[in-house]
Amino acid sequence: MNTTAAPPVTATAETGFKRPHYLNAAYGVRSWLLTRDHKRIAILYLISVTAFFALGSLFALLIRLELLTPEGDLFQPDTYNRLFTMHGVVMVFFFLIPAIPAVLGNFLVPLMIGAKDLAFPKLNLASWYVYNLGGIFTLWAIVHGGVDTGWTFYTPFSTHYSNTYVISTALGIFITGFSSIFTGLNFIVTIHRMRAPGLTWFRLPLFIWSTYATSLIIVLGTPVIAITILLVAAERVLHLGIFDPALGGDPVLFQHLFWFYSHPAVYIMILPAMGVESELIAAFARKKVVGYKVVAFASVAIAVLGFLVWGHHMFVAGESIYAATVFSVLSMLVAIPSAVKVFNWTATLYQGSISYQTPMLYALGFIGLFTLGGLTGVMVATLGFDVHVHDTYFIVAHFHYIMVGGTIMGYLGGLHYWWPKISGKLYPAFLSKLAALLVFVGFNLTFFPQFILGYLGMPRRYWSYPPEFQVLNVLSTAGASILGVGYILPLCYFVWSMRYGKDSGDNPWGAVGLEWDTTSPPPTENFYTTPVVTHGPYEYNREEVHNRMSQEGTIG
């Protein structure tokens, strides 16, 4: 891979003696709010999703506070219903779905394929505005008391009986869905049409494969929830009855339509994290990912199979036992490509040259936590078992292991890995490792007890519980506090690093990848010369790379 030569550092009127890059190319609010640069749009998204994550975490904190004691004593039961609903809505639609694609994906996709920008830069900016518009609708609902239907909006409660702001929340989700579609569409076209010369499909980094698979899901699945949520709003306003049994409708139809998207949605959340994982493992084991093609195909397989399993959310909802059996078998099938990836990552670690920098800590944590979450997924895919643990804390623990232990660890790992590329700065090594440790310990303390609670029969979405469950709940809340600290620390030191962090140099990790062949931060047009790709990714065994690594060194 030819190293693109950066121009000599010259003094310019705007930048003084700094080399021009995308952050100092232009100053002022307008240059940010009207930008077409995918890197700046990624930063805009970073700010927005962080804000929503904070809001969703606040709801989680309040939930865990209530659950410290068996009686419902902190909130009214109605309020508690609103808390877990808004926690789910904000976290799913405004954080987990957009986070990695819109922050890391937006930043990295053009860089990783040697392009100047995405295929449709204006559409990219529009997607950020649409995201915030949807957010405003949902925030308006929250300020007025939120929704109490659960993030799943099951009918006819959501369409007929609930007295909360269902319509504005539904509209918020509807609008934000378009943001997601714009992003996915942009990625698919970009990856198909704008790869650098020589960059064939099987030379692409696995993060691109995962992002591509994610985008397929987004484009095919999101419209279904869009129309479904629109139908809920219409039914609520006009008292229609499409989903209301009293008026001839079928509430299970709503569930079919809702889960047709919402199951693939969880793959929208995990696939990008898996893509990050591949990049981290390769970089910090200094080794090509074992079974590259298999991992690439597994990403696409997960995307496709993920659309065939939604009925496993409805085992006890009244779907036919025959359909349930089919969905159960298919759900076990979809575990296979995920497991394959875990095997491949592990095989990559074997005999790799492993270093334990912060991103690697997140990557290692991801493998363990995702595996646990995935295995419990196979457990709940088993029809006979799920009948007992459905709507208990077992399910809550299962999906938090994947979404928090998987997606959020992947997101944080990716942020820590690419932060020098994004900002040109280094963050404090010790503090970041401490934060990673707190996240890992806090996470397990929060959610492992919930597996036990669920297995013992504690239902989810309940504001009070039998006293014998208190110890486990207290452990869970304690864990959540630790986890919270673990999340606040990166926020602090990332912001700190922008002003006070050491300059990172172009490639502090000595990693291999097109994105590392340009400066940190990159120039607005990404590369000074269009890269020409002559071999595949993760070429860590090459002489030239070895020499470069020993020169640049690595950071603490």
Add this chain to the structure above:
Amino acid sequence: MAEHVTSRKVYFLVFAALMVLTVATWLVAQVDLGWANDVVALGIAVTKAMLVLLFFMHVRHSTRMTVLTALSGFFWLAILFGLTIADYASRGHILPYVAGK
């Protein structure tokens, strides 16, 4: 940029075919053919859609990527239909041993 320019004659022919098929679908609907009504109606609709896709939307002269994209949309719709209807079609069938037979 060698873009394929379809002749106006083809467009007018396709338009005429679509008109004929519209009249046909109305005519067939006047006769009670039982379940065949649905099959014929959908068959005619699919034919009309194919004409629009191939000629008006230029899929006939499009890249493989375009064809694949269009097909995948319909394929995914088939997944939605298929698995959902699988539930509805198999509900209410109680296994004999459960029914106490």
Add this chain to the structure above:
Amino acid sequence: MASEPLAPHGHATHHPDLAHQFDSLDQQKESSTLGTWLFLVTEIMFFGVLFLSYSIYRTQYPEAFLLASNSLNVLLGGINTAVLIGSSLTMVLAIWAAQVNWRKGIVIFLLATMGLGTTFLVIKGFEYRDKFVEHHVPGLDFHFEVEHPSPHLRALAAKDPQLEKHASIYFSLYFIMTGLHALHMIIGIGILAVLTVLSWKGKYNSEYHNPLEMTGLYWHFVDIVWIFLFPLLYLLGAHAR
């Protein structure tokens, strides 16, 4: 393209219609086409849900759907079908005009498409008004009963003791499906208006007319949705009138 230095921006070496992130007009056109088709895939899934819901309820309440469908005006529906197919013809002719560099032709055919589209909406408006007058709008003083039933229709109606309730589901789907379809047409007409102005200004020619192609694809898709809506909504019970 191999290792040429990237031209500094704003250089006159760029074709004026070539966006900066692309390397050639071909790449740009292929990207626009793929992007538009991906958007149409989302529309297929979007409308598909409504067709699925329709199929399920139609199977569950065949009498109610048949009798409710009979209350629609088949003549108006048929005329609208012809109008919409005609507008697809004029749309594709607008693109042909661009391909042969006939600037005035583009404008004429775009205006014709808009005109036919507007005709469709006006006729739809009359249909909606009829439904409103007959109290067939769910949520707005809904009431349904079969007008002047023949013995055959009366027998059919008797098969479903909750006929009115189930007919309400038919009309809910009718309004949502045709309403969303009409909304798509309104948006389409809006886009066509913008394109007409730009075409008049000479923006499109045989070398570059991507927005026309993209809008054409969208417009034809909306036509295809109607091609399915017409027989399913209007002709269900035609044989039993």
